[in-house]
Amino acid sequence: MPTRRTVLIVSAGMGAGHDAVAVELARRLAAEGVEAEIVDVLRLLPFRLGVALRGWYGWMMRSAPWLYALIYRVFFVSDRAPPTSPLTVMAAARLRGLIRRRMPAEVVSTFHLAAQAVGHLRLRGRLPVPSTVLLTDFAAHRLWLHPGNDRYLCSDQATARAVHAATGRPAFCHAPLVRPxxxxxxxxxxxxxxxxxxxxxxxxxxxxxxxxxxxxxxxxxxxxxxxxxxxxxxxxxxxxxxxxxxxxxxxxxxxxxxxxxxxxxxxxxxxxxxxxxxxxxxxxxxxxxxxxxxxxxxxxxxxxxxxxxxxxxxxxxxxxxxxxxxxxxxxxxxxxxxxxxxxxxxxxxxxxxxxxxxxxxxx
Incomplete structure (x- = not known):
């Protein structure tokens, strides 16, 4: 598939941190002469599921943090959680169509659902360009990690070592992406x-x-x-x-x-x-x-x-x-x-x- 020098950054409007990192990365890429486009993985989900997911998360954190703690323990850090969720499959299907239309030279994920969806495509040969995961957390839970992704960028050495051990993929320590x-x-x-x-x-x-x-x-x-x-x-x-x-x-x-x-x-x-x-x-x-x-x-x-x-x-x-x-x-x-x-x-x-x-x- 022909490519141009464009980076597709897949983020999520879940809080503000993921998008802020994506925006700063896009600014720096533009300064290097590389075009960047930011997409919200939640908007790729059908039936307004992304809107519902965002609203549900906000409600849990305000009113039932114990429920989020339970979900996190079962799905985010447990070894018994299913390897691929239905949300991942749905997001990946929409993302594949977007990638085919945009034809980027590289895809960067700044949210864990994005990392799962892009890794899912890459592992199955449906993404012909490199995939990089830029972690925005200091602790890398399992939903950040997918063996289909090519490399991981982490804010500290300890996280990079843990990610490499878990995925077998290269993991590098980078300077945090904050506004100058x-x-x-x-x-x-x-x-x-x-x-x-x-x-x-x-x-x-x-x-x-x-x-x-x-x-x-x-x-x-x-x-x-x-x-x-x-x-x-x-x-x-x-x-x-x-x-x-x-x-x-x-x-x-x-x-x-x-x-x-x-x-x-x-x-x-x-x-x-x-x-x-x-x-x-x-x-x-x-x-x-x-x-x-x-x-x-x-x-x-x-x-x-x-x-x-x-x-x-x-x-x-x-x-x-x-x-x-x-x-x-x-x-x-x-x-x-x-x-x-x-x-x-x-x-x-x-x-x-x-x-x-x-x-x-x-x-």
């Missing part, structure tokens, strides 16, 4: 502090609830506010109800477009999902503490970050405050920041893609 604005430090933080009403000397602690605004962040905000030592700035995402509930506890913000500025003003980030916000904090030189993580991939990712020395996992309120207090020590703070910054010494993700390498050879 997060790595620019030293600017004036007075405007953002003034905007959120922070008093002089107050230590701002960002509390991330992700795009969905889920998890036990109300309790986290109360712990920080009652300590008298930290001002909680809760990132409520698109959850208006959560923002209303927290209106008298610290600062509650909706969806933020100025995250680099907030990061520059932050003393620390308290996170509950181990997703893109953690990588953004590491890029900005903000220490990360995991507390009350959401079940499933959130908890596993938080534990994986802690094992790699990239964050602190706080088991209770006392440990959370103690971890924050230790960051007031210059040596501890410097060490934590250096661990996160070291991730960005790895090669950029785009350098591993076939299209970029071929373009470099031609030049």
């Amino acid at each position: 604005e997060f790595r620019r430090s030293g600017g004036d933080v007075t405007p953002v502090r003034s905007r959120i009403g922070a008093r002089a000397g107050e230590r701002l602690v960002l509390v991330s609830a992700g795009a969905w605004g889920v998890g036990g962040v109300e309790e986290t905000a109360r712990v920080l506010a009652r300590s008298g030592r930290y001002l909680p700035v809760v990132l409520c995402g698109h959850n208006r109800e959560l923002r209303h509930l927290l209106r008298h506890t610290g600062v509650a913000l909706g969806w933020c477009d100025d995250m680099p500025d907030l990061m520059a003003a932050a003393y620390a980030l308290v996170d509950n999902a181990a997703g893109l916000t953690c990588r953004e904090a590491m890029a900005a030189g903000v220490p990360v503490i995991s507390y009350r993580p959401i079940p499933g991939h959130g908890r596993d990712g938080a534990l994986a970050m802690a094992r790699a020395g990239l964050s602190v996992y706080a088991g209770d309120a006392g440990e959370l405050l103690a971890a924050l207090d230790r960051l007031g020590c210059g040596a501890e703070r410097t060490r934590r920041i250096a661990r996160g910054a070291a991730l960005f010494d790895a090669a950029p993700a785009e350098s591993f893609l076939v299209s970029v390498r071929h373009l470099a050879d031609e030049r």
Whole structure:
């Protein structure tokens, strides 16, 4: 099948992290002279199943996290789960038609259902171009892994080793895909502090609830506010109800477009999902503490970050405050920041893609 120098990035509008990574990768590819197109794998599912799946996931995380924990344990990490799900087959069928029309030179997946669907096609000889999986989680559950994919890109060495052992495929460590604005430090933080009403000397602690605004962040905000030592700035995402509930506890913000500025003003980030916000904090030189993580991939990712020395996992309120207090020590703070910054010494993700390498050879 003839190809052109186009990369098809298969993402998913499930939260915001997968799409944000896809957009940043597309921006970098464009800078290299490679065209990129982003498609949502959920939109490829028939009968509006993708819309239903997104809505169901959001409901579970807000109202029945125990149910998601059960599903995660049975289907995401269990060795007894079926190798190919009906959703994978349906997504793969639609994706095959899209690929035949677009004729890309390479396919990159930034969501686990996409990785399954593309790997399914590749293994059966229905995808004649390379398939790369770009993991957006620190912990690689089984739905990220499919032997049909050609290579895996991971944000840290431990994850890369685990992925290679599980799939037998090449797995590389790449620098996290975050917007360049997060790595620019030293600017004036007075405007953002003034905007959120922070008093002089107050230590701002960002509390991330992700795009969905889920998890036990109300309790986290109360712990920080009652300590008298930290001002909680809760990132409520698109959850208006959560923002209303927290209106008298610290600062509650909706969806933020100025995250680099907030990061520059932050003393620390308290996170509950181990997703893109953690990588953004590491890029900005903000220490990360995991507390009350959401079940499933959130908890596993938080534990994986802690094992790699990239964050602190706080088991209770006392440990959370103690971890924050230790960051007031210059040596501890410097060490934590250096661990996160070291991730960005790895090669950029785009350098591993076939299209970029071929373009470099031609030049």
